[in-house]
Amino acid sequence: MNFASDNTAGVSAPILEAIRTANSGSASAYGTDAPTAEALRRLAEIFETEIAGFLVATGTAANALALATLSPPWGAALCHAQAHVNEDECGAPEFFSSGAKLVGIPGAGGKITPQGLAATLAGFERGRVHQVQPAALSLSQVTECGTIYSLAEIAALSRIAREAGLAVHMDGARFANALVALGCTPAEASWRAGVDVLSFGATKNGALACEALIFFDPAKAASLPFLRKRSGHTLSKGRFLGAQMCAYLEGGHWQELAKAANARAQSLAEGLAAIPGVRLPWPTQANEIFAILPRRVDAALKAAGALYYEWPFPPAGEPSTPPGTDEIFVRLVTSFATEEAEIERFLGSALGAPHP
Numbered sequence: 001m002n003f004a005s006d007n008t009a010g011v012s013a014p015i016l017e018a019i020r021t022a023n024s025g026s027a028s029a030y031g032t033d034a035p036t037a038e039a040l041r042r043l044a045e046i047f048e049t050e051i052a053g054f055l056v057a058t059g060t061a062a063n064a065l066a067l068a069t070l071s072p073p074w075g076a077a078l079c080h081a082q083a084h085v086n087e088d089e090c091g092a093p094e095f096f097s098s099g100a101k102l103v104g105i106p107g108a109g110g111k112i113t114p115q116g117l118a119a120t121l122a123g124f125e126r127g128r129v130h131q132v133q134p135a136a137l138s139l140s141q142v143t144e145c146g147t148i149y150s151l152a153e154i155a156a157l158s159r160i161a162r163e164a165g166l167a168v169h170m171d172g173a174r175f176a177n178a179l180v181a182l183g184c185t186p187a188e189a190s191w192r193a194g195v196d197v198l199s200f201g202a203t204k205n206g207a208l209a210c211e212a213l214i215f216f217d218p219a220k221a222a223s224l225p226f227l228r229k230r231s232g233h234t235l236s237k238g239r240f241l242g243a244q245m246c247a248y249l250e251g252g253h254w255q256e257l258a259k260a261a262n263a264r265a266q267s268l269a270e271g272l273a274a275i276p277g278v279r280l281p282w283p284t285q286a287n288e289i290f291a292i293l294p295r296r297v298d299a300a301l302k303a304a305g306a307l308y309y310e311w312p313f314p315p316a317g318e319p320s321t322p323p324g325t326d327e328i329f330v331r332l333v334t335s336f337a338t339e340e341a342e343i344e345r346f347l348g349s350a351l352g353a354p355h356p
């Protein structure tokens with residue numbers, strides 16, 4: 001019953017097998033290998049457009065390199081106040097961009113609103129040398145509250161950003177989970193809705209360590225090869241990244257993995273919602289569940305060996321009443337490897353919690 005994160009799971013069997021297969025013989029180094037070329041060709045095919053694609057080993061590298069490419073050192077990248085780039089990457093976007101500033105925008109349920117974006121943009125005067133100059137908007141899809149931006153929401157935010165001269169980045173660490181929930185094409189969920197650069201996650205959804213950085217306007221990627229090498233993310237044995245991405249995309253494997261994770265999350269959310277005293281502040285739209293649990297339920301779950309993190313309750317503008325002293329706010333994440341039996345045991349332990 002490990003619901004701490006989707007990166008506590010191992011590697012999906014076909015991806016592990018692809019790594020083993022790629023291990024035979026020699027291959028040219030630094031991403032000039034055949035599996036990498038094939039992975040990038042497949043990404044272009046799946047996204048139905050010409051791309052400039054780059055494989056890296058972590059989501060932090062993908063995000064930080066994307067923002068470093070889109071923003072000069074005196075620029076600003078606007079993001080949600082609780083965004084992974086802002087709170088969970090130890091300053092990597094600022095470091096890789098030689099000092100660009102991240103500007104957090106508050107918003108309920110992990111989402112930036114058009115009003116919030118416009119108000120933040122209004123606080124910057126263009127050409128005023130005393131202020132950083134807004135250069136990029138970064139949207140997390142799935143958001144840090146487990147919610148999903150609709151295509152209309154992405155398009156509305158992209159339009160405002162583009163009119164103000166900003167490029168649009170999407171942190172898609174859980175892009176697959178969002179995509180299968182939206183039920184649209186990868187192109188509709190990204191560049192057709194105004195996204196310029198996508199961090200396309202694979203690790204949390206079954207790869208060993210692989211993410212793709214995808215530029216839908218290849219001209220915007222001119223500095224990326226140098227930034228990637230400079231940051232230590234040009235892997236010499238790049239064929240193993242290519243092999244992972246090929247297997248991930250093969251026959252819709254990536255979407256099957258995400259569907260499994262999302263389905264487990266739905267079971268867990270429905271079960272939790274039926275337990276007296278449990279509150280779910282946001283709808284479970286992908287594979288993350290946020291719940292306010294009575295402390296006695298939390299204690300029973302911990303005693304049964306369940307693993308999950310206590311989570312900081314977001315400050316303002318949230319729809320739910322914050323947790324009281326007899327409650328705890330937690331995050332639960334399912335993965336492609338989560339089994340229905342784990343969910344049943346978890347819910348059984350929560351239901352069995354002694355009443356006061």
Ligand SMILES: *Cc1c(COP(=O)(O)O)cnc(C)c1O
Nearest residue numbers: 058059060061084140171173203
């Ligand atoms: C996990 C995650 C990342 C990437 O994290 P790494 O640990 O660097 O691979 C990026 N964005 C979001 C929203 C995430 O959840």
